[in-house]
Amino acid sequence: MAYSVHQERQGLATSLREDLAEAERLIVQLRRDNVEAFLQLLDRIEESFKLLEASGLDLRPEQTRWGSLLSKLTREAGRVMRTIDVAGGLGGLRKANPPAEGLWWKLDAVVAAARRRLIRRSGITVGTIAAVLAVIWALLTYVFPPDPNTVVASEAITTLQQLSFEGRWEEALSTIEEAKSLLTEPDIELLIWEGVVRDKLGQSERSQEALEEARALVPTDQHVAYLWTLGSIRLYVNDLEEARIAGNEAIALEPSNPQGSFLLASVAEMEGDTGSAIELFEEAFQLATESNPQLAVIARVRMGSLLQRPANMSLFGEDQPAAGEGNGDDATE
Numbered sequence: 001m002a003y004s005v006h007q008e009r010q011g012l013a014t015s016l017r018e019d020l021a022e023a024e025r026l027i028v029q030l031r032r033d034n035v036e037a038f039l040q041l042l043d044r045i046e047e048s049f050k051l052l053e054a055s056g057l058d059l060r061p062e063q064t065r066w067g068s069l070l071s072k073l074t075r076e077a078g079r080v081m082r083t084i085d086v087a088g089g090l091g092g093l094r095k096a097n098p099p100a101e102g103l104w105w106k107l108d109a110v111v112a113a114a115r116r117r118l119i120r121r122s123g124i125t126v127g128t129i130a131a132v133l134a135v136i137w138a139l140l141t142y143v144f145p146p147d148p149n150t151v152v153a154s155e156a157i158t159t160l161q162q163l164s165f166e167g168r169w170e171e172a173l174s175t176i177e178e179a180k181s182l183l184t185e186p187d188i189e190l191l192i193w194e195g196v197v198r199d200k201l202g203q204s205e206r207s208q209e210a211l212e213e214a215r216a217l218v219p220t221d222q223h224v225a226y227l228w229t230l231g232s233i234r235l236y237v238n239d240l241e242e243a244r245i246a247g248n249e250a251i252a253l254e255p256s257n258p259q260g261s262f263l264l265a266s267v268a269e270m271e272g273d274t275g276s277a278i279e280l281f282e283e284a285f286q287l288a289t290e291s292n293p294q295l296a297v298i299a300r301v302r303m304g305s306l307l308q309r310p311a312n313m314s315l316f317g318e319d320q321p322a323a324g325e326g327n328g329d330d331a332t333e
Contacts, residue, residue, distance in 0.1 A: 013057055016048040020065050027072060030080060032087040040097060042104045070103070077110040078272030111272050152179050153187040160193050164237045169200045188214045189229055196233050199242075224250045224257045231263040235270065243267050258287035258295055265299070269306065278306050 019041055026038045045066065052059060073080065084090050090108050094100040156179035163172040176194045180186075191214035198207035211230070218226040231246030244267045250260030265280030281303035288296035 010057075012048060012052055013059070013062075016045065016052065016059075016062055019045050019048065020062060020069070023069055024065070027069065027076075027080075030083045032083060035080070035083045035087050036093055036097070039093065039102075039104055043097070043102055046102055073104060073107075074110065075274045076272070077107050078268075078270075081107050081111050082271070149183050149185060149187065152182045153190045155179075156190060157193060160197070161236065164197070164200075169197055172197045173201060186213065186217060188217050188226070191217070192226075192230050192233055196230075196237060196239070199239075200237065224254045224259055227253070228259040228263065235263070235266055238270075240267050240270055256287060256291075258284040258292055258299070261287060262295060262299055265302070269302070274306050278303055281306070 023038065023041050023045060026034060026041065030038060049059070049063070049066070081090070084093065084107065087093070090105065094105050097105070156175055159175050160172050163169075163175065173194075176190060176197060179190060180194075183190075191210050195207045195209075195211035195214065198204075198210060215223070215226055227246045227250040231243045231250070234240075234243035234246060243263060247260045247263030247267065250257060250263065254260070261280050261284040265277050265284055268274075268277035268280060281299045285296050285299040285303065288299060
């Protein structure tokens with residue numbers, strides 16, 4: 001009997017090692033047709049550890065592999081979630097695989113937590129910039145009064161940033177229309193905002209008209225700057241795919257300009273693809289070192305922040321969701 005139990009445990013340990021090998025293979029080649037099997041495989045691995053934990057077997061090598069696998073899953077949560085979305089979404093997969101209690105069934109919450117951390121870090125940066133801008137505003141107001149058109153456009157854009165953050169698109173469009181009625185000449189950034197806001201409202205044709213009008217006002221040798229502004233606004237309103245398109249177009253138009261790489265790095269960071277974000281920030285840094293020192297510094301700081309993120313960070317990191325968050329079928333990114 002003792003031999004039989006020992007043999008059974010050895011067989012289970014062998015199966016565990018095979019499952020770990022299969023999971024390590026699948027995570028780098030996830031597709032819509034195998035992602036559900038991958039999540040089920042993680043369930044099986046976790047169950048095997050539970051069955052073997054009191055057996056006395058030395059499972060330290062397997063536990064190390066398991067920890068590395070979960071760390072990779074955390075780092076690439078955005079990529080995995082994109083595959084899951086193509087396969088029908090995590091909510092549906094949770095319903096089909098009850099009780100779906102493993103951490104891998106809560107990757108939507110992981111991605112959401114990563115985005116909240118990014119927003120907080122961005123908030124600190126924005127706060128510092130705001131303080132500097134306040135000084136500049138005082139100088140311009142009392143020493144060098146600005147052009148009235150600039151004042152109107154700047155105030156409108158500040159309002160638009162708040163309204164877009166809250167998803168109040170109708171009010172945002174009203175703000176744009178009111179500002180345009182006060183301008184004596186068109187403002188490029190305000191027109192770009194109009195294109196983005198109208199797109200959010202489903203007004204595709206008028207959105208395209210506003211963006212084309214904005215681009216027509218940009219000198220031919222500054223079209224990358226136009227794409228930078230467009231991509232930055234798309235990022236601000238969480239239109240990641242459109243921001244990626246702007247970044248790729250900027251690179252195709254002027255490969256030596258670091259702004260395209262920086263845009264793509266920011267998209268990757270928002271998506272939780274830390275590896276790609278680091279590579280792209282490094283590329284932006286190299287391109288900007290001589291041509292755009294300010295952007296080079298920002299790229300290096302952003303890259304440093306990503307590199308300092310612990311490789312063995314828990315799946316929920318510092319933003320572990322409250323009880324129930326990310327477990328329900330209605331959880332979203």
